[in-house]
Amino acid sequence: MQNIPPQVQSMLAQLESYQQQLQLLVQQKQKVQVELNEAKKALEEIEKLPDDAVIYKTVGTLIVKTEKAKAVEELKEKVETLEVRLNALERQEKKLNEKLKELTAKIQASLKPPVAG
Amino acid sequence: MQNIPPQVQSMLAQLESYQQQLQLLVQQKQKVQVELNEAKKALEEIEKLPDDAVIYKTVGTLIVKTEKAKAVEELKEKVETLEVRLNALERQEKKLNEKLKELTAKIQASLKPPVAG
Amino acid sequence: MQNIPPQVQSMLAQLESYQQQLQLLVQQKQKVQVELNEAKKALEEIEKLPDDAVIYKTVGTLIVKTEKAKAVEELKEKVETLEVRLNALERQEKKLNEKLKELTAKIQASLKPPVAG
Amino acid sequence: MQNIPPQVQSMLAQLESYQQQLQLLVQQKQKVQVELNEAKKALEEIEKLPDDAVIYKTVGTLIVKTEKAKAVEELKEKVETLEVRLNALERQEKKLNEKLKELTAKIQASLKPPVAG
Numbered sequence: 001m002q003n004i005p006p007q008v009q010s011m012l013a014q015l016e017s018y019q020q021q022l023q024l025l026v027q028q029k030q031k032v033q034v035e036l037n038e039a040k041k042a043l044e045e046i047e048k049l050p051d052d053a054v055i056y057k058t059v060g061t062l063i064v065k066t067e068k069a070k071a072v073e074e075l076k077e078k079v080e081t082l083e084v085r086l087n088a089l090e091r092q093e094k095k096l097n098e099k100l101k102e103l104t105a106k107i108q109a110s111l112k113p114p115v116a117g
Numbered sequence: 118m119q120n121i122p123p124q125v126q127s128m129l130a131q132l133e134s135y136q137q138q139l140q141l142l143v144q145q146k147q148k149v150q151v152e153l154n155e156a157k158k159a160l161e162e163i164e165k166l167p168d169d170a171v172i173y174k175t176v177g178t179l180i181v182k183t184e185k186a187k188a189v190e191e192l193k194e195k196v197e198t199l200e201v202r203l204n205a206l207e208r209q210e211k212k213l214n215e216k217l218k219e220l221t222a223k224i225q226a227s228l229k230p231p232v233a234g
Numbered sequence: 235m236q237n238i239p240p241q242v243q244s245m246l247a248q249l250e251s252y253q254q255q256l257q258l259l260v261q262q263k264q265k266v267q268v269e270l271n272e273a274k275k276a277l278e279e280i281e282k283l284p285d286d287a288v289i290y291k292t293v294g295t296l297i298v299k300t301e302k303a304k305a306v307e308e309l310k311e312k313v314e315t316l317e318v319r320l321n322a323l324e325r326q327e328k329k330l331n332e333k334l335k336e337l338t339a340k341i342q343a344s345l346k347p348p349v350a351g
Numbered sequence: 352m353q354n355i356p357p358q359v360q361s362m363l364a365q366l367e368s369y370q371q372q373l374q375l376l377v378q379q380k381q382k383v384q385v386e387l388n389e390a391k392k393a394l395e396e397i398e399k400l401p402d403d404a405v406i407y408k409t410v411g412t413l414i415v416k417t418e419k420a421k422a423v424e425e426l427k428e429k430v431e432t433l434e435v436r437l438n439a440l441e442r443q444e445k446k447l448n449e450k451l452k453e454l455t456a457k458i459q460a461s462l463k464p465p466v467a468g
Contacts, residue, residue, distance in 0.1 A: 038177055049181060058179075
């Protein structure tokens with residue numbers, strides 16, 4: 001194996017940086033996905049309750065009375081916010097995967113020995 | 118110590134992979150075991166309450182009224198689900214331990230110097 | 235690169251120690267900032283409630299009834315305590331940053347080759 | 352620096368093992384100390400409540416009504432259990448510190464060059 005030329009080394013460093021970014025993105029996506037599933041499940045459960053159900057909500061370490069309509073509204077907002085964030089993360093992931101693919105191809109082409117070599 | 122032949126190196130890599138899988142399994146098992154103990158303890162405590170006891174349940178960050186019968190039913194389902202998962206993990210652990218044992222024996226046999234050596 | 239003289243080595247060790255202290259400070263500051271934001275948000279939400287609102291507070295794993303006035307008072311104290319702590323951490327951070335700057339300048343001066351060298 | 356004789360190497364390995372045990376003990380002690388402080392603070396706060404105060408307790412993800420007397424009793428038991436555990440950990444820590452001291456002295460004596468050397 002010959003020494004790796006500087007411009008390829010710099011591409012390999014870029015590749016590693018992309019891979020780290022991708023790993024971080026995937027972790028963030030999983031966290032948002034878990035939160036979204038929990039919010040959706042809670043919404044489903046709250047929506048099944050009668051309209052005059054006794055519902056409390058936690059506010060930090062305090063617990064205050066709320067109403068079904070308000071609780072449903074807040075959960076719907078939460079679900080929406082999390083879906084927007086999840087979509088943004090998925091777009092970033094797709095873009096980054098494309099960059100990774102292109103860079104990997106470029107690196108492989110650079111490392112290919114010349115035909116007449 | 119002589120160089121390790123390629124086929125033994127590949128078995129050693131497989132061994133390491135099995136050990137990592139086993140470590141992960143043991144961690145998952147402990148987590149499920151803790152959840153199961155908590156669910157069993159909660160079930161025991163709830164079952165002792167009078168049938169008309171005031172019981173609330175948390176739904177995400179919300180708290181809603183429930184009934185003893187429903188709470189007991191949900192806890193029993195949870196205990197059952199966790200027991201099924203624990204059994205599955207224990208079966209996987211047992212299988213993996215057998216594979217590990219076989220592979221270790223195979224590696225030891227490969228590394229034994231030939232009798233006439 | 236020549237050997238680094240002992241007094242510069244000791245300054246480099248000091249620099250590293252300062253950088254670790256700074257990193258710790260920044261982490262503590264972020265934690266206090268998050269707690270402060272949560273306390274402020276809770277205060278805002280509790281203040282909007284009617285004076286006779288049903289409010290509970292968590293005491294460890296117990297939940298006890300409280301009143302709006304008391305809850306607001308406790309949250310205000312919490313916000314104040316956290317603000318004092320945040321200010322103290324910010325002062326420490328500023329001081330440490332100045333020390334880091336001075337030491338870096340001193341190290342650079344020590345490593346500069348003599349004019350006639 | 353000469354090669355370290357095998358029996359000293361084994362003492363150094365033992366020393367490192369003691370230090371790791373000590374670090375673990377200190378972490379456990381801190382955790383129990385934090386839990387104990389929380390339980391004591393909760394007990395103090397619950398004891399101040401009127402005897403007929405509305406108190407709930409969390410049982411896993413469920414919340415059930417309890418009474419002041421019962422809550423106080425459970426908290427007292429918790430405080431007692433944690434104090435017993437803390438004392439046991441402190442005794443272990445003291446013993447380990449003595450062992451560490453003795454072993455360090457033994458290692459230093461072993462490494463001291465002979466008088467006529």
